[in-house]
Structures are given as C-alpha cells and as structure tokens.
Amino acid sequence: MNKPTLLASIITLALSGCAQFAPSYNADLIITNGEVLTIDGNMSVIENGVVVVKDDKIIAVGEAVLAEQYRAPKLIDAQDGIVMPGMINTHNHLPMIAFRGLGEEGISNRLFAYFFPLEGEKLSRELIYNATKLGAIDLAQSGVTTYADMYYHMDEMAKATKEVGLRAVLGQTVIKFPVVDSSAPYGGIEYAQSFIDQYKGDPLITPAYAPHAVYTVSKEKLQQINQLSKQQDVPVLIHVAEFPNEEARIKEEHQASSPVEYMAQIGILDERVVLAHGIHFSENDIALVKQADAGVAYNPMANAKGATGMAPAWEMYRTDVRLGLGTDGPMSSNQVDLWRTLSYASTMQRLKHDDRTIMIPEQVIEMATMGGAKALHMEERIGSLEVGKQADIIIVETQSANMMPNYDPYATLVFQANPSNVDTTIVNGEVVMENRQMQTVALDDVRSTIDAMEADISAFAKELAKKAIKSKSLMD
Numbered sequence: 001m002n003k004p005t006l007l008a009s010i011i012t013l014a015l016s017g018c019a020q021f022a023p024s025y026n027a028d029l030i031i032t033n034g035e036v037l038t039i040d041g042n043m044s045v046i047e048n049g050v051v052v053v054k055d056d057k058i059i060a061v062g063e064a065v066l067a068e069q070y071r072a073p074k075l076i077d078a079q080d081g082i083v084m085p086g087m088i089n090t091h092n093h094l095p096m097i098a099f100r101g102l103g104e105e106g107i108s109n110r111l112f113a114y115f116f117p118l119e120g121e122k123l124s125r126e127l128i129y130n131a132t133k134l135g136a137i138d139l140a141q142s143g144v145t146t147y148a149d150m151y152y153h154m155d156e157m158a159k160a161t162k163e164v165g166l167r168a169v170l171g172q173t174v175i176k177f178p179v180v181d182s183s184a185p186y187g188g189i190e191y192a193q194s195f196i197d198q199y200k201g202d203p204l205i206t207p208a209y210a211p212h213a214v215y216t217v218s219k220e221k222l223q224q225i226n227q228l229s230k231q232q233d234v235p236v237l238i239h240v241a242e243f244p245n246e247e248a249r250i251k252e253e254h255q256a257s258s259p260v261e262y263m264a265q266i267g268i269l270d271e272r273v274v275l276a277h278g279i280h281f282s283e284n285d286i287a288l289v290k291q292a293d294a295g296v297a298y299n300p301m302a303n304a305k306g307a308t309g310m311a312p313a314w315e316m317y318r319t320d321v322r323l324g325l326g327t328d329g330p331m332s333s334n335q336v337d338l339w340r341t342l343s344y345a346s347t348m349q350r351l352k353h354d355d356r357t358i359m360i361p362e363q364v365i366e367m368a369t370m371g372g373a374k375a376l377h378m379e380e381r382i383g384s385l386e387v388g389k390q391a392d393i394i395i396v397e398t399q400s401a402n403m404m405p406n407y408d409p410y411a412t413l414v415f416q417a418n419p420s421n422v423d424t425t426i427v428n429g430e431v432v433m434e435n436r437q438m439q440t441v442a443l444d445d446v447r448s449t450i451d452a453m454e455a456d457i458s459a460f461a462k463e464l465a466k467k468a469i470k471s472k473s474l475m476d
C-alpha cells in the first residue's frame with residue numbers, strides 16, 4: 001500500500017469512527033430494525049429502515065445506516081415489525097361505544113325505535129367523556145392515531161381524546177331537533193362556535209361543524225354553517241347518500257336529483273367538507289365531489305352490517321377522489337379500529353365488480369393512511385412517513401402465528417393482521433402505547449366506570465328492545 005492510499009484509509013477509518021461514535025444530530029426518538037412503509041408518493045418501502053423523530057415531527061426516514069447520524073434518549077427496536085403511518089378513521093361516533101353490542105336482536109326500525117330513545121335516556125356529559133376515553137384507548141391499542149367524529153358535547157370528547165393522546169377532527173352535531181347538548185333546535189351551531197374558539201389551533205384537536213345530514217338540517221342552516229366554516233377555516237362533517245330514500249326526499253323537497261347535487265346547488269359543497277358514506281353516489285355525484293375537492297369516508301363494514309349498500313369506492317378511488325376509510329359508530333360496526341374494515345374495503349368492491357384484481361392490499365393501506373389524511377384535508381401534516389410530517393407512527397409486530405409468513409406486508413396487514421398485532425403507537429411524537437402497554441391512560445383506570453355504566457344501561461336497554469320489537473310487529 002503506498003503512502004497516499006494508507007493516509008486516505010486512515011482518514012476514512014477516522015471519519016467512519018466519528019460517524020459511528022459521535023452522531024452529529026440530536027433527536028428525541030429513533031425507530032430501527034423495521035420494514036418501513038412510507039406511503040409517500042412512490043409508496044416506497046425500506047426493508048431495514050429507520051425513522052427519526054424530533055419534537056412532534058419526523059426529521060429523517062431511510063436505510064439502517066441513517067441511525068448512526070442521530071443520538072436520541074429514546075430508541076425503539078421494531079424487531080422486524082412493520083413501521084407505518086398511524087391509521088386514520090374518517091368517520092365515527094366514538095361515545096356510542098357505551099352502547100355497542102346492544103340492539104342486535106334484529107330490530108327493523110333500529111334508528112328511531114331503539115337508538116334515539118336509548119340516547120335520549122342515557123346520554124350525558126359524563127357518559128360522553130368516559131366512553132370517549134374507553135374508545136380512544138381502543139383506537140390507540142389498534143393503531144388508529146387520528147379519528148374524525150360527529151357527536152355531542154365535543155368539548156368532553158376533546159378532553160378525553162387529549163388525555164389518551166390521540167389526534168381527532170371533532171364535529172359538533174347540528175340537527176333540527178332538541179338534543180342532549182341543546183334544548184333548542186340547531187343549538188349545535190352556537191355550541192360549535194364556542195367549541196371552535198376553545199380548540200382552534202390545538203396540536204391534536206381540529207374542531208369542526210357536523211350538520212347531521214341534508215334532510216335533518218334546513219337549507220338556510222346548511223348555508224349558515226358553510227359561511228361560518230369559511231370564516232373560521234374549519235372542516236364540515238356530514239352524512240350523505242347513506243340511505244336510498246334520501247334521493248326521493250331531496251327530489252320532492254328541493255328539486256335536486258341527489259343530495260350531492262343539492263349541496264352543490266345551494267353552494268355548500270366545497271374543500272372543507274367530508275362526506276360520510278356516499279353509498280348511493282351516481283357518476284355525476286362523484287364528478288361533483290371531485291370538482292369541489294371534498295373528502296369522502298368509505299365505511300364498508302358498517303354498510304354491510306346495516307345492509308345499506310356498497311359505495312362506489314373503486315370508482316371514487318380511480319377518479320382520485322379524496323377517499324378514506326371509516327367504521328361509523330360502534331353500534332354500526334362494533335369495531336372502532338380499521339382492521340376488519342381493511343378487508344371489507346377490498347372484498348366488498350371485488351364482489352360488487354366481480355373482479356378480484358381491484359382494491360389490492362397496497363391500495364387499501366394507502367386508503368387507510370394517506371387516503372384518510374386527504375379525505376380530512378390534512379395530507380400536509382399526516383398520512384405518510386416523510387420528513388416534515390407530524391410523527392404519527394405505528395409498529396405492527398410480525399412474530400405472531402397469524403402474521404407469518406410475511407411475504408407482502410400490505411397483504412399481511414389487510415388480510416391477516418388484527419388489532420392485537422399493533423405493538424407501538426406514537427402520536428405527535430409522543431409514545432401512547434409501547435409493547436402493548438398504554439403509556440398515557442391505563443385501561444384499568446376506566447374499567448370500573450365502564451362497568452358501572454354497563455350495569456346502568458343494561459336493564460333499560462333490554463326493556464327498550466322488547467318494546468322496539470313489539471312496535472315492529474304491530475307495524476307489520
């Protein structure tokens with residue numbers, strides 16, 4: 001070896017030594033040894049990847065060697081697990097978790113004969129707070145880091161969601177009837193305004209308006225909400241085209257051919273709106289939604305259970321509509337996580353189109369992450385593992401029997417995995433769950449409250465079911 005080569009070797013050795021023993025940059029958290037699904041524009045997968053977090057953001061994503069450049073007080077070894085963006089549930093009514101498993105006796109008019117009387121009797125601020133806490137723990141444990149919700153007393157939901165440490169878009173319900181948080185019709189508008197004042201700019205909570213549907217909120221109120229949402233720059237969540245009879249009602253009352261067309265006609269279909277369901281969308285509706293740049297929440301499992309129909313999700317996906325996945329409330333799908341929904345999202349579209357080549361697992365995982373971010377108009381902040389994004393990350397273990405073998409991580413996630421495979425959940429840079437242990441709020445802390453709530457609801461619910469079934473037979 002001649003002298004210059006030797007010198008170069010020494011310098012190289014010294015430099016690599018420096019890189020190895022003296023990392024150059026400070027970080028807060030480094031995740032190593034995972035199969036990283038970035039869900040970036042190229043759907044890049046890094047076999048033995050690293051994700052680096054500082055404060056609430058992702059500051060580096062790359063190959064294993066990247067870890068040597070950073071020092072951090074917290075290191076997480078993913079142990080060959082799948083590292084991916086946290087999932088986004090774009091439609092929920094989380095506090096209804098207090099009632100999940102009830103009203104499953106085959107009641108035909110379930111919404112009016114069962115749901116509404118049950119809520120009328122049992123809903124309270126306290127129940128909403130406690131049930132949200134349970135629901136948020138369930139979400140965190142199953143890898144959902146952001147959820148969108150339409151319900152009542154959203155300040156209670158925000159408080160419980162923040163305690164657990166999740167991100168949420170919380171829409172205060174506006175409806176033409178008196179409801180639990182307002183004795184006057186449309187009291188939700190005033191409620192929403194003070195809720196928005198309280199939470200606007202919060203790092204985890206995005207406050208929103210949630211007009212229930214176009215047939216339960218008047219044209220004037222829908223337009224007022226649209227104006228307010230523009231002024232305050234907040235989202236609007238609404239149920240649309242969930243039931244087949246919505247169309248006939250709209251035709252009769254408003255001379256529009258569909259709920260979406262009606263929304264466009266009265267000027268409330270815009271880029272702040274998230275439409276839940278869209279089961280009965282026509283081609284023209286999809287074009288209007290696309291043109292308005294509105295988002296859509298596709299809820300295949302809830303729609304199947306409620307026998308409400310199969311949304312044209314594949315058509316929306318191909319038209320590049322902002323399309324995310326949702327579960328709807330826990331009385332509609334009984335699950336708040338997205339694992340079964342992933343499978344339904346794929347299989348129902350394949351059945352509908354009689355085509356096994358569509359909705360492949362990669363597309364479904366994109367829909368559950370980046371698609372959800374786009375549906376909620378939050379794609380600049382969440383939905384992928386890329387530098388500058390908020391650090392909302394999950395690790396899914398691949399050591400359990402149901403996760404083996406793992407040839408294609410997308411297929412493993414969509415068709416094999418279940419909530420218990422989620423090992424670690426990180427939201428906004430904070431570790432909410434690690435090694436399946438909650439780090440923020442323990443399930444044991446809410447157990448006795450939930451047990452008491454169950455005991456209180458149980459007897460009333462049984463009587464109500466009997467009455468509801470009887471009223472059905474009387475009507476028949």
Ligand SMILES: [Zn+2]
Pocket residue numbers: 091092093239276328329
């Ligand atoms: Zn809903």
